Amino acid sequence: xxxxxxxxxxxxxxxxxxxxxxxxxxxxxxxxxxxxxxxxxxxxxxxxxxxxxxxxxxxxxxxxxxxxxxxxxxxxxxxxxxxxxxxxxxxxxxxxxxxxxxxxxxxxxxxxxxxxxxxxxxxxxxxxxxxxxxxxxxxxxxxxxxxxxxxxxxxxxxxxxxxxxxxxxxxxxxxxxxxxxxxxxxxxxxxxxxxxxxxxxxxxxxxxxxxxxxxxxxxxxxxxxxxxxxxxxxxxxxxxxxxxxxxxxxxxxxxxxxxxxxxxxxxxxxxxxxxxxxxxxxxxxxxxxxxxxxxxxxxxxxxxxxxxxxxxxxxxxxxxxxxxxxxxx
Numbered sequence: 001x002x003x004x005x006x007x008x009x010x011x012x013x014x015x016x017x018x019x020x021x022x023x024x025x026x027x028x029x030x031x032x033x034x035x036x037x038x039x040x041x042x043x044x045x046x047x048x049x050x051x052x053x054x055x056x057x058x059x060x061x062x063x064x065x066x067x068x069x070x071x072x073x074x075x076x077x078x079x080x081x082x083x084x085x086x087x088x089x090x091x092x093x094x095x096x097x098x099x100x101x102x103x104x105x106x107x108x109x110x111x112x113x114x115x116x117x118x119x120x121x122x123x124x125x126x127x128x129x130x131x132x133x134x135x136x137x138x139x140x141x142x143x144x145x146x147x148x149x150x151x152x153x154x155x156x157x158x159x160x161x162x163x164x165x166x167x168x169x170x171x172x173x174x175x176x177x178x179x180x181x182x183x184x185x186x187x188x189x190x191x192x193x194x195x196x197x198x199x200x201x202x203x204x205x206x207x208x209x210x211x212x213x214x215x216x217x218x219x220x221x222x223x224x225x226x227x228x229x230x231x232x233x234x235x236x237x238x239x240x241x242x243x244x245x246x247x248x249x250x251x252x253x254x255x256x257x258x259x260x261x262x263x264x265x266x267x268x269x270x271x272x273x274x275x276x277x278x279x280x281x282x283x284x285x286x287x288x289x290x291x292x293x294x295x296x297x298x299x300x301x302x303x304x305x306x307x308x309x310x311x312x313x314x315x316x317x318x319x320x321x322x323x324x325x326x327x328x329x
Contacts, residue, residue, distance in 0.1 A: 004143070004199065005168050005175060011198050012178030015185070017042075021049065022177065027099040027124035028059045031109075034116045035086050039079045048077060062087065063094035071252060071315035078279075078318065080253060085111025101125050114160075122173040130163035131176045132156065135183025141215035142187060145204030151218040224282050230323045231257040231267055231289045234308070235296055241314065242303040249279065254314040256323060257291075257303060266291055271326045277319045288323045 016022075019042065021033035032052055036045045055073060056062035062070075067087055074083035088110040093099055100106050101124075107117040114132070121127035130136075137150045140159055148155045167175055186193050194206055205211045233240040233256070241254045259265060268291025277284040299305070306314070311324070 002168075004202070005166050007198050008178045008182060009168070009171060009174060011186075012174060012181060016174075016177060016181050017185070020046070022123075025124055027101070027120060028093075029053060030124045031089075031099070031112075031116075031120050032086075034119050035082055035111060036077065038082060038116065040077055045077070048074070056090075059090050059093045059099065062090040065090075067252065068315060072313070075315050076318060076321075080250060080315075080317075082111060084252065099124075103127055103129050119176060122176050126172060128164075128167055128169045128172040130160065130167045130172075131179065132160050132163050133180065135180045135187075136163055137215050138189065139179060139183045139187045142192075142205035142211060143199055143203050145208065145210065145214070147214070147216055149216045149218045222281075225285060226282055227261050227285045229259040229261060229267065229287045229289060230255075230319070231259055231291050232323055232327060233257055233268075233297065233299075234290065234292045235305075237308055238305045239308050239311070240299050240303045240305055241311075249282070250317040252315070253317050253320075255317065255320055257300070261287070266293065266297070268292060271323075271328075275319075275322060277322070284319065286319060288326050290327060 021030055024030065033045070033049050036048050036052070051073060056065060065087060067084065070083050070087050071080060074080060089112065092109055100109070103117055103121045106112060106120050107114065118129035118131045121129045122131070137155070137159055140146060140162055141150065144162065146158065148158055163179070186197060192211060194200055194211065197203065200206055205214045240257055243254050244250050244252060259267070267289040269289060271288040271290055273287050275286045275288060277286065
């Protein structure tokens with residue numbers, strides 16, 4: 001076990017990625033990075049992390065922010081519940097007077113699960129808590145030849161216990177970073193670099209020809225398809241939008257007029273047909289329209305007029321941005 005950990009740390013010391021949130025022990029900056037990167041690639045998330053720190057340099061500043069401002073700064077990252085949870089957690093921290101410095105205290109923050117809590121605790125405070133994410137599952141399943149399907153309750157318990165047993169108490173944060181970097185850059189899902197792997201000699205999957213079949217994955221939920229029309233209404237320099245409610249995707253964000261395919265009512269000019277927008281468990285297929293009525297139309301309940309020049313003030317899902325990009329110049 002110690003050989004595995006030492007070898008991995010040696011590899012990390014020579015090959016670890018240089019990321020700005022790794023150059024600080026500030027729990028606020030580390031927490032921001034972890035929330036942003038939950039469902040976001042590092043290349044995209046880095047600029048958002050920098051903008052959040054510039055706009056809200058400490059947790060008190062973020063706690064005092066308006067939700068609309070936070071959502072607008074988050075725009076483009078998707079999974080907007082993360083932004084709302086971020087604001088709620090910032091207010092929790094501000095009310096406590098300081099960032100929590102225990103695993104349980106960090107775990108109690110809104111939007112922070114087991115993985116994120118362990119990451120923040122180990123990176124910011126040196127607490128020996130092992131992280132377990134997709135990279136860790138893959139590295140451990142392959143190296144130790146574990147057939148338990150990931151995603152199951154049994155797998156979470158088994159892999160967490162194994163990762164914790166491998167964690168060197170003197171460098172828990174570095175070990176967690178090493179596991180993530182190793183899985184992201186060397187022991188990748190497809191075409192792993194086994195020929196360059198420092199753990200190749202002890203890898204059970206490589207020895208038994210199971211690199212491509214480990215980790216074992218449970219069958220995922222079926223992806224549902226949803227169709228609707230986006231209608232951009234333009235009347236004397238104004239357009240119609242509404243704020244989405246809770247209980248569905250993009251809660252709290254603004255959208256144009258939405259119509260069911262085949263329903264009555266004006267649509268105007270078709271700009272794009274069959275625009276596909278992929279979410280985690282849902283595929284959206286949307287037709288884009290521009291409607292420029294001669295007389296002011298009555299809007300459906302919930303929609304209201306705003307000046308087109310004011311659109312940038314409103315947080316919007318990426319799909320609405322795609323509609324705006326399709327509008328004639």
